[in-house]
Amino acid sequence: MQGKELGDYIIEVERIRKTFPDGVQALYDFSTRIRRSEVVVVIGPSGAGKSTFLRCLNGLEDFDSGTITIDGIPLDDNKENRFEIRKEVGMVFQLFNLFPHMTVLENVNLAQMLVRKKNHDEATKVTMSLLEKVGIPDKAQSYPSQLSGGQQQRVAIARALAMVPKVMLFDEATSALDPEMIGEVLDVMKTLAQEGMTMVVVTHEMGFAREVGDRVIFMDEGRTVEEGSVEQIFSNPQKERTRQFIGQIL
Amino acid sequence: MKKKKTKITPLDLIVSALILAAAVYLGYRIKVGLHYKWNWQAIPQYLYRYDQESGKWVANLIMQGLFTTLRLSIWGTVLATILGTIMGLCRISQSLFYRLLGRSYVELIRNMPPLVLIFIFYYFVSGQIMPVLGLNEFILAQSETTQRLCELLFAPPSFLSAFFSALVTLAIFEGAYIAEIVRAGIQSIDKGQWEAAHALGLSKWQQMRYIILPQAVQRILPPLAGQFISLIKDSSIVSVISIQELTFQGMELMATTYLTFEIWITITLLYLVMTFTCSLAVQRLEVRMARGRA
Numbered sequence: 001m002q003g004k005e006l007g008d009y010i011i012e013v014e015r016i017r018k019t020f021p022d023g024v025q026a027l028y029d030f031s032t033r034i035r036r037s038e039v040v041v042v043i044g045p046s047g048a049g050k051s052t053f054l055r056c057l058n059g060l061e062d063f064d065s066g067t068i069t070i071d072g073i074p075l076d077d078n079k080e081n082r083f084e085i086r087k088e089v090g091m092v093f094q095l096f097n098l099f100p101h102m103t104v105l106e107n108v109n110l111a112q113m114l115v116r117k118k119n120h121d122e123a124t125k126v127t128m129s130l131l132e133k134v135g136i137p138d139k140a141q142s143y144p145s146q147l148s149g150g151q152q153q154r155v156a157i158a159r160a161l162a163m164v165p166k167v168m169l170f171d172e173a174t175s176a177l178d179p180e181m182i183g184e185v186l187d188v189m190k191t192l193a194q195e196g197m198t199m200v201v202v203t204h205e206m207g208f209a210r211e212v213g214d215r216v217i218f219m220d221e222g223r224t225v226e227e228g229s230v231e232q233i234f235s236n237p238q239k240e241r242t243r244q245f246i247g248q249i250l
Numbered sequence: 251m252k253k254k255k256t257k258i259t260p261l262d263l264i265v266s267a268l269i270l271a272a273a274v275y276l277g278y279r280i281k282v283g284l285h286y287k288w289n290w291q292a293i294p295q296y297l298y299r300y301d302q303e304s305g306k307w308v309a310n311l312i313m314q315g316l317f318t319t320l321r322l323s324i325w326g327t328v329l330a331t332i333l334g335t336i337m338g339l340c341r342i343s344q345s346l347f348y349r350l351l352g353r354s355y356v357e358l359i360r361n362m363p364p365l366v367l368i369f370i371f372y373y374f375v376s377g378q379i380m381p382v383l384g385l386n387e388f389i390l391a392q393s394e395t396t397q398r399l400c401e402l403l404f405a406p407p408s409f410l411s412a413f414f415s416a417l418v419t420l421a422i423f424e425g426a427y428i429a430e431i432v433r434a435g436i437q438s439i440d441k442g443q444w445e446a447a448h449a450l451g452l453s454k455w456q457q458m459r460y461i462i463l464p465q466a467v468q469r470i471l472p473p474l475a476g477q478f479i480s481l482i483k484d485s486s487i488v489s490v491i492s493i494q495e496l497t498f499q500g501m502e503l504m505a506t507t508y509l510t511f512e513i514w515i516t517i518t519l520l521y522l523v524m525t526f527t528c529s530l531a532v533q534r535l536e537v538r539m540a541r542g543r544a
Binding site: 099 | 440442443445446447448449451453456460461465468
């Protein structure tokens, strides 16, 4: 991205460790700092700890040691802090996870009304403008099962955006989609990036990474192997392991 | 879509003929072997009788029994559902204490014969707790209208404490099974639903109330209907503590009239009407709930 101004650090991750109950070590002294409006693309082989890292950022997963601070709020045992962070960090899942018993409108309205305490009309207004933004205003009254995968994922993005988050996390948001639907979801993500949203994106879409990524983190075995600008990681990786991985996916 | 035509195959004919033959033989045995004299005319008077004093038709033994069974079943269903839902939620709680509580309840009740449970409760609840609560005195001190209402909804004041013991036993017994149905229903919902709701900032209670339960209810309904039907049928065991419900009245009548077959066939049909109505009601509810979703 040319000419985009990055702000101060909004996410600070210090040496977090996470071992699953079955003994698998997912994160090993993982640290990183992410600036406001920065788009960070996380790549790496499966089992590298990418998703675990993402899920730690909004408290879906607890970590054993280390610290995470988001917009000055530490993600610790304090319930208020955790709630605050969940509100401010939006997440988009690989399998959409829309609520199947609610219409698209209700899906996007729900958290606005329950968490942000808006009334139905205010929430609907926001929802309709977001559906407009992701290109499916005519689907407001549909149920998720009536939509294509790409449409469902766009609703999921709208649903997360409705909370006006400061950070958006994308966990392999296009991996479950048919190839012809990947584009429509990536387009929405690109628009968000251009608008200055802080984004952490776990993806295999190298085209997307090249186009909007400000920085790439290559992870393996729970740590950062190499990180740097998109150009540097893709065209001139320093580490052998990175070269190997890039060689396989490009 | 075209409906498949029902076709009667030779096998169907053979099976039908066999069933018919078995029925005829059974009738023959009853007539010849038992020398049974059918007397269906005697039955209607036990359903309703003409009261000379008031000049009205009033419910007699069998219908009174039916109403008691209905009261037991309806209140039992309500109580068992409440108890079962709470215990089902306990079973999946994050707190070890609640999990232990739910688990102990379910295992204890499921592994105990209902008859034993009934006796324990009858002698303990009815004998020890009810007098402490002073329910009988309380009801007898109320106005006549209140007493009538109580009689209509539950039981006549003199039977009230026995009725409540029976009701509590039934609810506790069926609640254990409902708890397992509720637990399984909630656990069958995809983990992603919890996660999405969590990520949106919903509280644990809101996740349960708005996301998980509405979806779980749809899956829970069919097994729950089976449990409600069980409850209606299981209500007959409280006849052992002299609750005058349908089965109890049947045994009483049989002892005095010896109309064995007529009485039990009538009572079977009455149970069938109740359970079948319950099935149909749940079926309609399922269809209505499914309509929302495509």
